[in-house]
Amino acid sequence: MDNELMIRDQIKEDLEKALKSLQIEQGKVEVSRTTDSRNGDYTSNVSLKIAGKLKPFDVSQDKQSPMEVAKKITDSIGILPHIEKLEVKEPGFINFFVKNDFWQDEVEKVLKEEVLSLGGPKLKIIVEFTDPNPFKEFHIGHLYSNIVGESISRLLEATGAVVKRANYQGDIGMHVAKTIWGIPKLLDQIGEKFEDIEKKDLGARVFFLGQAYSLGAKEFEASQGVKAEIAEINKKIFAKDPSVLAIYEKGKKWSLDYFEQIYERLGTKFDFYYLESEVGEVGAKIVREFLEKGVFIKSEGAIVFPGEKYGLHSRVFINSLGLPTYEAKELGLAPTKYKDFAYDESVIVTGNEINDYFKVLLAALAQVAPELAVKTRHISHGMVRMPGGKMSSRLGNVLLGEWLLDEAKKRVIEAFEEVPAEVAEQIGVGAIKYALLKGNIGQDVNFTFEEAISLSGNSGPYLQYAYARCRSVLAKSNKQHAKSNKFDLENLEPEESALLRTLGHFEEVVLDAAESFAPSALANFLYEAAQKYNSLYNNLPILKAGEKERGRRLFLTRATADVLKKGLSLLGIAAPEKM
RNA sequence: GCGCCUGUAGCUCAGCUGGAUAGAGCAUUCGCUUGCGGAGCGAAAGGUCAGGUGUUCGAAUCACCUCAGGCGCACCA
Numbered sequence: 001m002d003n004e005l006m007i008r009d010q011i012k013e014d015l016e017k018a019l020k021s022l023q024i025e026q027g028k029v030e031v032s033r034t035t036d037s038r039n040g041d042y043t044s045n046v047s048l049k050i051a052g053k054l055k056p057f058d059v060s061q062d063k064q065s066p067m068e069v070a071k072k073i074t075d076s077i078g079i080l081p082h083i084e085k086l087e088v089k090e091p092g093f094i095n096f097f098v099k100n101d102f103w104q105d106e107v108e109k110v111l112k113e114e115v116l117s118l119g120g121p122k123l124k125i126i127v128e129f130t131d132p133n134p135f136k137e138f139h140i141g142h143l144y145s146n147i148v149g150e151s152i153s154r155l156l157e158a159t160g161a162v163v164k165r166a167n168y169q170g171d172i173g174m175h176v177a178k179t180i181w182g183i184p185k186l187l188d189q190i191g192e193k194f195e196d197i198e199k200k201d202l203g204a205r206v207f208f209l210g211q212a213y214s215l216g217a218k219e220f221e222a223s224q225g226v227k228a229e230i231a232e233i234n235k236k237i238f239a240k241d242p243s244v245l246a247i248y249e250k251g252k253k254w255s256l257d258y259f260e261q262i263y264e265r266l267g268t269k270f271d272f273y274y275l276e277s278e279v280g281e282v283g284a285k286i287v288r289e290f291l292e293k294g295v296f297i298k299s300e301g302a303i304v305f306p307g308e309k310y311g312l313h314s315r316v317f318i319n320s321l322g323l324p325t326y327e328a329k330e331l332g333l334a335p336t337k338y339k340d341f342a343y344d345e346s347v348i349v350t351g352n353e354i355n356d357y358f359k360v361l362l363a364a365l366a367q368v369a370p371e372l373a374v375k376t377r378h379i380s381h382g383m384v385r386m387p388g389g390k391m392s393s394r395l396g397n398v399l400l401g402e403w404l405l406d407e408a409k410k411r412v413i414e415a416f417e418e419v420p421a422e423v424a425e426q427i428g429v430g431a432i433k434y435a436l437l438k439g440n441i442g443q444d445v446n447f448t449f450e451e452a453i454s455l456s457g458n459s460g461p462y463l464q465y466a467y468a469r470c471r472s473v474l475a476k477s478n479k480q481h482a483k484s485n486k487f488d489l490e491n492l493e494p495e496e497s498a499l500l501r502t503l504g505h506f507e508e509v510v511l512d513a514a515e516s517f518a519p520s521a522l523a524n525f526l527y528e529a530a531q532k533y534n535s536l537y538n539n540l541p542i543l544k545a546g547e548k549e550r551g552r553r554l555f556l557t558r559a560t561a562d563v564l565k566k567g568l569s570l571l572g573i574a575a576p577e578k579m
Numbered sequence: 580g581c582g583c584c585u586g587u588a589g590c591u592c593a594g595c596u597g598g599a600u601a602g603a604g605c606a607u608u609c610g611c612u613u614g615c616g617g618a619g620c621g622a623a624a625g626g627u628c629a630g631g632u633g634u635u636c637g638a639a640u641c642a643c644c645u646c647a648g649g650c651g652c653a654c655c656a
Contacts, residue, residue, distance in 0.1 A: 030596085032598095034599090035602085036600090039599070045597090045599095048598070048636075051636085052635095089599075092598095133656070136656090170656060173655070173656065174654095174655050175656065178655090217655090276656090299653080299654095300653080300654080302654050304654080311582095312582090312652095313581090313652055313653080314652095314653060315652095315654090316653045318654085321654085325653090325654065325655080326655075327656095352583090352584075352650075353650055354656080355584080355650080355651075356582070356583065356650090356651050357652090359583090382584090382650095383650090438592085439591090439592060439593080440592090440593085442584080442585095443584085443585070443592095444649075446591060446592090451591070451605070456604085457603085457604040458591095458592085458593090458604050459604085461618070462604095462618070465616080465618055469616050472615080472616055473616085477615085520593080524603085527603085527604090528603090535619095537616095537619080537620080538619065538621080539620070539621085541614065541615075542614095542615055543615045544614065557615095579616095579618090
């Protein structure tokens with residue numbers, strides 16, 4: 001998009017101008033998309049809002065009627081370039097009907113762009129997401145975080161921002177100590193030696209670590225003695241004690257290599273990796289420095305941030321052993337990121353179970369680095385729930401991210417006939433991504449394979465199928481027709497008009513989705529577009545239509561394919577040509 | 580106990596910076612193929628927007644209360 005305003009904003013400006021010329025004071029004018037095409041393309045409720053506050057033009061009345069105000073406004077607006085007609089409707093809405101050729105131009109603009117670019121400010125934004133922990137499982141929560149973070153990153157890029165992806169991995173802390181404590185115990189239980197484990201493939205090795213963690217975590221809670229042993233191991237890990245170092249380094253590498261395999265499947269490439277072991281000391285230093293300034297206080301041998309002062313709760317930043325907790329590490333992470341990339345905005349995507357914790361953290365950050373705190377934005381997502389109960393890595397009944405991907409692919413292969421493995425992967429991963437992104441990210445998702453894959457309806461495969469169908473129609477068309485853009489826009493069939501208008505809103509929807517960090521807004525828009533195309537496809541001939549209609553419908557087919565492909569890509573979903 | 584989030588059709592969810600007749604998908608019932616991919620399309624049926632009070636010309640949307648569920652509340656992350 002060039003510097004031109006979006007039509008919605010143009011209408012807004014026109015309304016504001018009209019109000020000014022009528023000498024009506026009104027701060028914000030709202031213009032929104034209509035839900036019913038009979039009411040035009042855009043509507044404003046401005047006269048309803050202001051009528052009650054205005055002095056009557058006519059002294060015989062004690063109030064302005066919204067209808068009258070709306071009429072005065074529309075008279076004052078006059079004729080606008082892209083507007084077919086203006087209408088005032090009870091009880092006082094002003095409806096704008098946009099010309100067909102404007103929508104055609106909008107759609108063509110999108111078609112011309114290789115990559116969608118809304119030409120917004122080139123903000124520097126760092127987006128942190130996924131954040132799995134070495135020595136623990138990569139579970140479906142991490143998968144969700146990755147899918148949300150990747151989509152948000154792509155949406156922000158589309159607006160013109162320069163986005164860097166960051167991944168923060170907890171390679172040090174109590175969970176690591178629990179795993180390392182659990183390793184020899186687990187080896188005993190299964191009657192194997194560490195050397196045996198080393199010979200296994202990567203997935204099996206990482207699975208072993210997860211089991212060891214689960215064992216350690218269980219015993220940690222069950223026994224005071226074990227608790228002390230694990231705390232001791234934790235101290236040794238921080239001190240890089242030779243008795244634990246070798247196994248620590250090996251386990252860490254296994255985990256990180258394994259995570260990398262999953263990122264590749266998901267289509268994420270991180271620009272920065274941060275490890276807790278690296279930012280821990282930075283954070284601890286900050287805490288000690290601000291302990292003297294009174295931001296932090298000592299309590300029961302630990303250093304805590306007194307959150308109650310800010311209407312929150314207190315949290316430990318440095319524990320009584322002198323080791324930084326996650327909180328202190330996170331405090332060190334903010335300036336470390338900034339050193340790598342002087343961001344305008346820092347977005348952190350996590351599960352919503354740590355919302356309150358994050359508020360405390362941001363309050364602490366506001367004390368030690370206010371300039372960074374104001375740039376930081378926490379986006380949280382809900383839990384992925386599957387029929388069959390809760391998951392907990394502590395109890396060892398966690399659902400692995402890799403399992404979800406494999407299972408989806410397997411089911412795609414079963415359900416589809418003769419689908420190449422590569423396409424099955426794209427459909428499977430796309431199905432999962434779409435299922436997780438089509439709802440509000442802040443809420444929990446009830447995930448079922450049936451809904452995500454095998455059923456029709458609002459699903460990834462439905463959108464991919466619509467795309468593949470468009471490609472198929474285009475492949476069978478005369479190429480010259482498919483490329484000509486000039487055609488008759490008079491007497492559009494309802495299906496054509498509805499589709500053209502929907503597609504024309506693409507950029508507006510992407511912008512809104514990016515601004516509100518809501519991939520679901522885009523997902524639902526794409527579904528609407530696919531539905532409208534399918535409706536046209538089923539009700540009107542395309543290739544066998546008359547000359548005039550064929551050109552027009554092929555253009556719409558091409559535009560639908562393009563919007564679906566670009567839109568799905570912003571959700572991180574591939575669009576196979578055939579499926 | 581305190582804090583945050585959630586409650587919309589049988590089920591899963593959109594809609595929430597107040598606006599026009601509350602929308603989809605699944606499931607149920609009926610229909611559409613001598614045509615471009617039927618994994619599709621069309622239609623029917625399905626609602627006390629948890630309940631109550633308030634604010635407003637107008638409330639699913641805002642405020643307050645009640646009920647129900649989820650999550651969190653100091654040395655895990």
